[in-house]
Amino acid sequence: xxxxxxxxxxxxxxxxxxxxxxxxxxxxxxxxxxxxxxxxxxxxxxxxxxxxxxxxxxxxxxxxxxxxxxxxxxxxxxxxxxxxxxxxxxxxxxxxxxxxxxxxxxxxxxxxxxxxxxxxxxxxxxxxxxxxxxxxxxxxxxxxxxxxxxxxxxxxxxxxxxxx
Amino acid sequence: xxxxxxxxxxxxxxxxxxxxxxxxxxxxxxxxxxxxxxxxxxxxxxxxxxxxxxxxxxxxxxxxxxxxxxxxxxxxxxxxxxxxxxxxxxxxxxxxxxxxxxxxxxxxxxxxxxxxxxxxxxxxxxxxxxxxxxxxxxxxxxxxxxxxxxxxxxxxxxxx
Numbered sequence: 148x149x150x151x152x153x154x155x156x157x158x159x160x161x162x163x164x165x166x167x168x169x170x171x172x173x174x175x176x177x178x179x180x181x182x183x184x185x186x187x188x189x190x191x192x193x194x195x196x197x198x199x200x201x202x203x204x205x206x207x208x209x210x211x212x213x214x215x216x217x218x219x220x221x222x223x224x225x226x227x228x229x230x231x232x233x234x235x236x237x238x239x240x241x242x243x244x245x246x247x248x249x250x251x252x253x254x255x256x257x258x259x260x261x262x263x264x265x266x267x268x269x270x271x272x273x274x275x276x277x278x279x280x281x282x283x284x285x286x287x288x289x290x291x292x293x294x295x296x297x298x299x300x301x302x303x304x305x306x307x308x309x310x311x
Numbered sequence: 312x313x314x315x316x317x318x319x320x321x322x323x324x325x326x327x328x329x330x331x332x333x334x335x336x337x338x339x340x341x342x343x344x345x346x347x348x349x350x351x352x353x354x355x356x357x358x359x360x361x362x363x364x365x366x367x368x369x370x371x372x373x374x375x376x377x378x379x380x381x382x383x384x385x386x387x388x389x390x391x392x393x394x395x396x397x398x399x400x401x402x403x404x405x406x407x408x409x410x411x412x413x414x415x416x417x418x419x420x421x422x423x424x425x426x427x428x429x430x431x432x433x434x435x436x437x438x439x440x441x442x443x444x445x446x447x448x449x450x451x452x453x454x455x456x457x458x459x460x461x462x463x464x465x466x467x468x469x470x471x
Contacts, residue, residue, distance in 0.1 A: 205441070206409035208329070216410055246404070247435050249455035251369035256437060256453045258404070258416050279405040281414060281437050283453055285368075297414050297439060299407035301333045 170250075173286035177255035178248070180284060180291050185243040189229040197290035198222050204296040217296075239264040239273065243280070257282040261298060264308070273310050278303040333408040340413035340440035343447050348399045352388050359384040360446040365391075367452040379452070387450075397424040401438070413440045419454075420462065434459040 170178075176195055183191030200222055207216040219225045232238065242262035249256050258281055265274040278299040285293035339358065346354035365387040367379035381390040403417040415438040423430045434455050441449040 206412050206414075208410050214410070247455075249435060249458060251454065251456050252371045252373070254369050254453060256369070256455070258435070258437060279407050279414070279416065281416060281439075281453075283368075283437075297412060297437075298409065299414075300409040301329055301407070 172289065173253050174248070174250040174255050176286045176289055176291065177250070177257075177284035180294075181243060181245075181257060181282060185241045187233070187238050187240060189226070189233070192229070192291075193222060193226055195291055196222050196225060197287070197292045200225055200291055200294065202228070202294045202296075204298070206297045206300055208300045237266050239266060243282075253286055255284045255286065257284070267307065269307065271310050272307045275306050275308045276303055277305075332411075335445070336411050336442040337408045337413050339442045339445055339447065340408070340415075343440055343450075344401065344415065344438070347391075347450075348401065350391075350396065350398055352392070356384045356388060358447050359387065360443065360448045363387065363446070363448050363450070365450045367454055369452070369454050369456065373456060395424055396421055397429065398422045401436075411442050413442065414438075415440070429463065430461060431463045432459050433462050 180192055180195040183189075183195070198221065200219075202219040202225055203216065204218075205216040217228070219228050240263065242264060243257070243259060244262060245257045245259035247256075247258040259279070261276070261278050261280040263276040265276065267274050280299075281297040283293075283295040284291055343355065343358045345351075346358065361384070362382070363384060364382045365379065366381075370376065370379040372378075379390065381387045399422070400420045401415060401417055402420070403415055405414070405416040407414050415436075417436065418433050419436045419438075420431055420433045423432070435458060436455070437453040439449070439451040440447055441451070
């Protein structure tokens with residue numbers, strides 16, 4: 148055990164000393180991908196996605212959603228799901244606000260909130276859907292190969308807000 | 312990804328069964344996390360499903376440190392025991408529950424019991440505890456190792 152503990156402490160000290168000040172290529176790709184996601188820029192997201200991208204959101208729930216949540220395998224399923232989302236809910240923005248973003252082992256972790264806005268039939272009013280969110284983006288060879296979302300579907304903040 | 316119709320959104324927010332499940336899952340996850348903070352292996356073992364797994368994908372390929380990816384209560388407990396820690400303390404920014412996944416988002420202070428005394432490191436972390444049928448089926452961490460900081464109090468550090 149002592150050998151393992153010494154190795155862990157050494158790893159932590161090395162990691163702290165290195166303290167990656169420079170953004171990694173993986174983080175750059177992931178940030179661009181999530182910015183596109185936030186802005187409902189599906190083409191931008193898909194351009195950064197690997198052909199075999201896997202998307203999961205095990206926290207997802209609702210009518211017609213499997214018990215294990217959302218899952219897309221491959222870029223064709225991603226495109227179809229994103230298009231269906233646009234056609235069904237007409238999102239204006241997902242409005243992500245991240246207070247912590249870090250990268251380790253090609254995994255880029257976003258910790259923060261989703262502040263999504265949707266149109267309504269009420270003039271000058273939008274529907275706001277807010278929730279804490281974690282997204283984990285795995286990047287390999289400059290492409291997103293895995294995207295995991297976790298959000299609070301059980302008790303999000305939902306309200307009508309004035310359109311800006 | 313939000314993929315809800317407005318009708319589904321309304322239904323979701325009002326379903327008491329969904330809320331009850333979330334409360335039940337949260338109680339199990341919080342009991343487990345408290346045991347994990349206290350390194351109470353007996354309680355942790357009692358809360359693990361037989362096929363539970365413990366994984367930290369951000370730990371893979373770290374120098375000098377074996378990947379954290381263990382299956383089964385005995386292997387998990389042995390793996391955690393190998394860290395030589397005496398305790399952890401979570402400081403949460405957010406926590407929420409949906410579909411059996413209980414998300415804890417914040418920082419963890421980890422106390423390593425070294426031969427020369429305790430050394431405390433803190434790091435940003437997301438811990439996701441997945442609960443099914445009242446048992447923990449997955450403990451998933453995403454840890455910012457590159458931005459870990461040693462926060463051992465000076466008096467303790469000087470004693471080392």
